[in-house]
Structures are given as structure tokens and as C-alpha cells.
Amino acid sequence: MEGMSEMHHTMSHMHHGSSSGIVGQALGFAGRLSAELLIVLTSAPVLHVLAALVLLLALAALLRPFFASQS
């Protein structure tokens, strides 16, 4: 749990770290967040799960005509 609290503490610091005005802080926060979003969306675990999901949905799309004719 210490690790989680430490991360939360670090994140809280992100909101108070800069002193270049509210616009500067907002831009800084948006920039950091965008970079982190990009890192997460291109990370191995997320790409693996998304690839598996695409395969699953492709299977569902292939089976769709069969279920439409059954209903």
C-alpha cells in the first residue's frame, strides 16, 4: 500500500509543482497527461489486450450473419 500512497502523493504534487500561472500549469498538466496517455496506449499489456479484443470481435462479426438468420 505504501507504493500506492506514494504514487498518489506524486500525482498530488503534479498539481502544485509549477509556479508559472494557471495557464502554464494547465498546459504543463495537459502535456504530461498527453504523453502518459500515449505511453499507456502503446504499452505492451494494453496492445496485447486490444489485439485479443479485436480478434474476438472479428470472430463475433463472422458469426453475426448466422445469428441474424436464427432470430
Add this chain to the structure above:
Amino acid sequence: MIQHLKRPNIASVIAHWGAAWAMILALYFGLSAVYGNGPRQETFAAHAYAGLTVLGLVVIRLFLRTLLPWPKDESGGSRILKFVAEAMHWTLYALMLLTPLTGWIVASSMGCCMTVPGLPNIDLLGSGLSIGRPISATTAYHVHVFFVWTLLALISLHVLAALFHHFVVRDTILIRMIPVLGKRAGATSASRAIANSQTLPAE
């Protein structure tokens, strides 16, 4: 006169409400694990299980939505509103998928101090494949928290929109997702409606 509703399949409706309850539980246990004074290990594990339930249910919902016919939106309204509603739904699906996933990444890297019994390490997933890069738990945690608050904001809008449809527009958007109310109105399933339309002579 019996009003015939085109409703989604019952499995999707059950998964919808199941995911709603699981998200409420995940939020409660998540906030308790960070800010509460109770047993944090157990609370964190409960948060993780509720989040994994959301992940499982959204995968089931996406599978069913692709597999089975989905009733068309007959609520009227402008094209822009329909586009916003559609974008809102798909953003909700994406967030319901990515929020538990980022939480799972965080939980997988906390083996030393906070373990979730039975939770596989997500870093081992597809380790033989060389797609994507490794990710730090801190980055995943920041994005997880951002996704949680975005998800909460969108769910609030989703609920407000459903209530607006029910009480102001007075259409069947909300009723078709509540089976008890639908039965009272003489509801038919989307598949049955499609089957009925197929038996009608072509115009």
C-alpha cells in the same frame, strides 16, 4: 394499445446493469483503499475484483453488440445529437475497458506490498510477442486516476441523458434497458422485431 419496444438482447441488458453496480463497488473500494482507515489489503483486493468484473462485462457487451442485432435509435433529434450520443457510448466502452486495464497494470507491479490473490501478472501476457513497450506503474496509475474521473463525468452525463429522454422527450430509451418496465409496456426483443419485419411482405 400495446406499445412494441425494440429492446437490446437480455444478456446485454444484464451486463449493462452488472457493470454499473461493479463500477459503483470499484469506486467505493478504490476510494476506501486510498483514503479509508479500514483493512487496505482486503479493500484493494475487492477494488481489483470489482474492476476485473467491469472489464469482463464490457468485453461481453462488445462481443454481444457485434454478434447480435442492436435496435436502431428512434428517438429523433438532430444529427449532431445522435453523433454525440454515439460518441459518448463508444467513449464509455473504451474507458470501461482501459480503466480496469491500467488498474491491472498497477496491481501487477505491487507484488511486494499489495497483492491481489489469483490475479495474473499482466506483464507476462503475450510476453513472447514483441509489440508495445513496458510501462511504469506510476504512469499507469496517473492515467488510471484520469480515466476514473473522466468515466465518472461521462456516466453522470449518461444518466442525465437517460432521465432527459424518459421525462422530457418521453421516448423508450430508458424503458428498453429496464426489463420490468418493458414488460408492462408489452416489449418485444430486437431479434423478435427483426423476425417480425422479415415476415412482412416487401413493399
